[in-house]
Amino acid sequence: MPAVLDLWNKTTALPGGKRLFSIAFAQKAPYFATIRPRFVEIRPNRAALVIPKRRGVHNHLGTVHAIALCNGLEAAMGALAEATIPAGKRWIPKGMDVSYTAKATSDITCIAETDPEQWESDDPDLHVRVRGERADGEVVITGVIKLWVTPKPPRA
Template identity: 75%
Template sequence: MPSLLTLWNRASSLPQGRRAFSLAFSQKAPYFATVRPLFVELRPNYAELRIKKRRGVQNHIGTVHAIALCNGLEAAMGALAEVSIPSDKRWIPKGMDISYTAKADSDVRCIAETDASQWEGDDPDLPVRVKGVRKDGTVVVEGVIRLWVTAKPARADAAG
């Protein structure tokens, strides 16, 4: 099966390919579909997607709801992890520390970033920097999603 990065590279070069990729990605973890993410950029150590401000993600004051923002940040982080992690390792989220810094009163770009060096070594705790930015460039949410990164277990020999 092609890697997520290969699928992104193929899809993003086609008309409506980013939309198709985003829809397919949202089916992998259906709760991501609630925010209808549209991936804008995906490469090792960087993922960016957009959440459109619409009624389905708004709170009682008409801004993008805090949990919708967290879902967008987690989707970006998950895509980043899949295209960045070495093939001999696996990951799972273990925590999120988020600060809401301004009202999300427009579409929001959800960005996740790491440094290549973070994936090296044996420390299983890997912080992914995340932030949400509204159309005027104001950061509306920022923080860290912590991953637990460990070696993949050895595969049992099928012949044995």
């Protein structure tokens, strides 16, 4: 079982475990801590987290800033990738295409999804579907994060 998924399963079995996991995840990649992600789901091919709407992520309109939304999508994608990638492969992000579709006026749930067969393909180009939803379910950002998935080199 991948380390991120193993850690998720172990910590979420404890009281306050989702919060503990979210803090640990943000420490591994400190930039993610700027949005204070609260992971709510991690499993192969799907991850979701919440970006709390707070002053530290606001733009000039008082809504969640576009780059904070992208940060949340990338964090969700990273958790999904780590929970899903087959043994013997590695991944790296190589691009992101997003569209902002509505104002982010509440906490935002960032969701990343793939299909199982995407990870078994020999094509190194893997597209992760991402979206962010307001508390009322309205999609405020949607897009694709492009990954480059290749075999791990042999150990020396």
